[in-house]
Amino acid sequence: MRITKTLALTILSAMVLIGAERPKDPSEILPKSDDKIFVVERENSALAVIDNNMFTNEIKGLHNFNHAVVKFRDNDGYVITRDGYVIKFDPIKEKKLKEYKTSKSAIGFIVGDNYVAVANYDNKTVEILDRDLNHIQTIKTGSRNVGIKEYRDYLVFACMDSDEIWVMQDEHSDGKKPWFVLYKKIEKAGEVPFDAMIDKNLYVVGFFNSKNVGVLDLDTMKYKRVPLKMGKKERILKVPHFGFWSISGDYFFIPAVGNKKVFVFDHDFRLVKSIDVEGNPVFTALSPDKKWLAVTFSGEKFPVVQIVDAKKLEVVRRLEFPGMILHVRWSPNHPYLYFSVNDKDMVQAYRVSDPDPKKWWLNLEWQIPRPSGIFVFNKKSH
Amino acid sequence: MIVAGALAMLPVAGVCADDGEKLFKKYCWGCHHQTAEAFGPSFSTIASKRTKEEIVAQIVDPKSTSKVFGYKRSSMPSFSDLDPEELDALADYIMKFKDKR
Numbered sequence: 001m002r003i004t005k006t007l008a009l010t011i012l013s014a015m016v017l018i019g020a021e022r023p024k025d026p027s028e029i030l031p032k033s034d035d036k037i038f039v040v041e042r043e044n045s046a047l048a049v050i051d052n053n054m055f056t057n058e059i060k061g062l063h064n065f066n067h068a069v070v071k072f073r074d075n076d077g078y079v080i081t082r083d084g085y086v087i088k089f090d091p092i093k094e095k096k097l098k099e100y101k102t103s104k105s106a107i108g109f110i111v112g113d114n115y116v117a118v119a120n121y122d123n124k125t126v127e128i129l130d131r132d133l134n135h136i137q138t139i140k141t142g143s144r145n146v147g148i149k150e151y152r153d154y155l156v157f158a159c160m161d162s163d164e165i166w167v168m169q170d171e172h173s174d175g176k177k178p179w180f181v182l183y184k185k186i187e188k189a190g191e192v193p194f195d196a197m198i199d200k201n202l203y204v205v206g207f208f209n210s211k212n213v214g215v216l217d218l219d220t221m222k223y224k225r226v227p228l229k230m231g232k233k234e235r236i237l238k239v240p241h242f243g244f245w246s247i248s249g250d251y252f253f254i255p256a257v258g259n260k261k262v263f264v265f266d267h268d269f270r271l272v273k274s275i276d277v278e279g280n281p282v283f284t285a286l287s288p289d290k291k292w293l294a295v296t297f298s299g300e301k302f303p304v305v306q307i308v309d310a311k312k313l314e315v316v317r318r319l320e321f322p323g324m325i326l327h328v329r330w331s332p333n334h335p336y337l338y339f340s341v342n343d344k345d346m347v348q349a350y351r352v353s354d355p356d357p358k359k360w361w362l363n364l365e366w367q368i369p370r371p372s373g374i375f376v377f378n379k380k381s382h
Numbered sequence: 383m384i385v386a387g388a389l390a391m392l393p394v395a396g397v398c399a400d401d402g403e404k405l406f407k408k409y410c411w412g413c414h415h416q417t418a419e420a421f422g423p424s425f426s427t428i429a430s431k432r433t434k435e436e437i438v439a440q441i442v443d444p445k446s447t448s449k450v451f452g453y454k455r456s457s458m459p460s461f462s463d464l465d466p467e468e469l470d471a472l473a474d475y476i477m478k479f480k481d482k483r
Contacts, residue, residue, distance in 0.1 A: 066415055082418045105418040122419035144419070192457055194421070208457050235459040238412030239421050298412055 030054060030364070034333045034380040036091060038077070039340065039347055040068045040373040042326070047079070048368045049094050050347070055366045057094050062087055070375035073111040076131065077377065080106040086118050088133055091377040100135065102127040108148045108195075110155075115178045119145040119157050126157060126168075128178060136177060141166065147196025147205055147242070151218045155180050158193035158205050165189045165205060165216055165223070186223045189214045195242040199252070199267075206242050208257055215269055226269045233258035238282050238298035246284040246293065248310055253293055255281035262295060264313055273313045277306055286310060287330045287337075292357065294328045294337060302326075305339065307357045317357040321348070329374035336363070340371040347371050402475025405468055409461060416479050422458065429480035437473045 030053040037050035041058070045065050049057040062068070064083035071078050077091040084103035089096045103120035110117050115136065116129045121144040128137040143159035150156070153173040158165050164187050168180035190207035193214070197204050203216040212225040240255040247253070251272060254263040262284055264272040279301025285294045293308040302324035307317035323344035330337055335353035337360070349364040406414075413421040428437060440447045441461045448456035464472070 064418065066418070067420070082415060082420075084418075105415075105420065107420075191455070209455070235461075236412070237409060 031334075033331075034378060035331050035336075036377040036379050037329075037338065037347075038070055038091065038375045038377060039368050039371045040065050040070070040079075040375075041369050042066055042068075042342065042372040043370040047089070048347075048366075048371070050366055050368075053349075053364060055368060059089060059094055059096055061096065063099075065372075067107070068373060069108065070373060071109065071111050072375070072377050073131075076111070078109070078111055078116060080109050080118055082106070084120065084122070086116060086127075086129065086133060088131075098133050100129060100133040102129075107144070107146055110148050110150050112150055112155075112178070114176060117148055117150075117155055119148040121145075121160075124161075126155075128180060130177065137179060139168065139180060146194055147203075149196060149198040149203060151198060151201065151203070154183065154218060156196075156198070156203050156216070156218065158189065158196055160193055163187070163189055163191055163193065165193070165203070165214065167216075167218065167221070184221050186214075186216060189223065190225060194239050194257075197242040197247060197252075199247045202267075204242070204252060204254075206240070206254065206257065208236075208239065213254060224269075226265070228254075228256065228263055229271070229274065230256060230259050231261075234260075234280060236280060236298070238280075240280075240282050246286050248286055248290040251310070251313075253284045253286065253308075253310075255284050255295070262293070262308065275308060275313055275315065277308075277315065278304055278318070283328060285328050285330060287352070288332055292316075292352075294330070296325050296328055303341075307360075309357075317360065319350070326372040327374050329376060332376055332378055333380065338374045338376075340374055342370055342372060345369050345371070347374065400475065401468070401471040402473075402478075405464075405472045406475055409464075410472075413458075417482055425476045425479040426482045429477045434473045434477055437476055438469045441469060441472065 033053050039048040041048055042065050045062045047059040063081040063085045066082040068079055068081050077089040079087045084106045085099050085101050087099040102118045103123045105122035106118050107121050108119045118127045124142055126139040126145050129135055141159050143161035145157050146160050148157040153170040155168040167184040169183035170178040171181050172179045191209035193205045194208045195206050201219045205214040211230045212227045214225055216223045236258045252265045260277050262275045262277055266272055277295050279297030281295050282298050283296040291310055293310045295306045297304055303321045305319045305325055306315050309316045321341050323341040325339055326342040327340040336349045337352050339348045347366045347368050350360050351363040352360045416425045418424050444456050444458040
């Protein structure tokens with residue numbers, strides 16, 4: 001077991017305080033957790049493993065980890081890298097199993113029942129692999145591809161360079177090996193799509209250069225543009241992310257591009273409110289109980305996170321960190337909110353059990369080199 | 383229980399004090415990567431196609447230069463507020479990635 005210097009010193013201090021006669025095992029002191037947390041070490045080609053609230057291991061040799069993304073399905077872990085690899089790993093044994101290079105630069109992926117689909121920037125394809133990373137199909141789009149999602153037997157993504165949305169259908173949906181054919185193409189969807197989210201049948205895509213979001217109903221294949229009331233576009237230092245985590249039972253929360261706002265829409269895509277926030281938002285992450293929205297920012301406001309009451313739609317707490325926040329993640333099992341403080345080499349966990357967010361407090365901290373994405377494998381549900 | 387709040391940080395290995403890299407991390411890294419295509423082109427691609435002067439012009443006034451370069455469209459904002467030393471350092475940093483893949 002690897003114990004960080006900080007943690008070890010803390011345990012020694014705790015022993016002095018409580019007059020312990022024998023050294024305490026860290027697992028006796030730290031709160032128990034079903035979360036196994038995998039943290040992208042952005043500059044180290046490694047995944048840090050936090051198990052039972054202890055930094056216990058690193059899975060190394062995972063290629064360029066700038067903007068690496070991790071997903072879990074069943075007992076399998078997958079990660080894509082900036083230099084185009086998709087890697088399968090065992091989250092239980094914490095071991096790399098296999099890798100396959102899909103492109104020179106990958107941006108997003110999904111893991112279906114019987115396939116992995118990787119959306120690539122550079123070589124302008126979507127690659128379909130089986131769950132063991134054997135190649136099945138190359139979909140050539142002639143564009144960088146973003147916002148890849150699945151719905152029933154559809155595979156949906158947006159083409160950043162051609163402003164299109166492609167809906168592919170698996171024509172082997174009864175068989176083991178998928179084969180996707182073009183089912184519907186939305187042309188001139190909006191200028192420079194950059195990411196998308198999905199809620200049941202609604203595929204919602206954001207645009208970098210158009211003042212609207214696009215909403216494609218995957219049941220009817222009807223497409224509509226929803227205007228966004230934007231102010232003057234400010235300089236953008238980081239492209240915002242959309243995500244499934246910012247859809248509540250009542251609302252869609254959408255980070256504005258180049259404006260200090262989070263837009264709130266109802267499920268018919270009527271604007272409910274635009275919430276003024278402190279910076280240009282990057283992530284809008286909704287808590288598992290859908291009560292709170294954590295909003296991160298770019299530029300000067302990288303160290304700030306604001307908490308929005310997702311019912312009252314107002315900012316209720318401001319957190320300021322000693323460095324840049326590159327990612328946040330709500331624990332699915334425990335009252336914790338995790339933060340990657342990238343340039344201070346730490347991941348912090350706030351205890352968020354109190355119904356008043358003003359009373360949330362810094363509870364745990366791990367020294368992890370250059371952390372970015374935080375991904376939680378639920379040991380209990382697997 | 384707050385674990386570890388007041389303890390000194392461990393030294394960070396491999397942090398470069400180079401100004402160009404600092405500016406890259408302040409202004410560019412949300413959209414560009416040094417060697418891989420991202421939201422914007424990689425620095426290795428840019429450095430292989432452009433002169434240092436062209437790179438500075440693109441940073442300061444991307445609307446105009448993108449027309450000159452024949453781009454269909456440009457999503458890049460202007461960084462005309464950078465001073466000449468900063469532009470020089472940033473352009474030097476970008477040029478370092480010429481021919482690097």
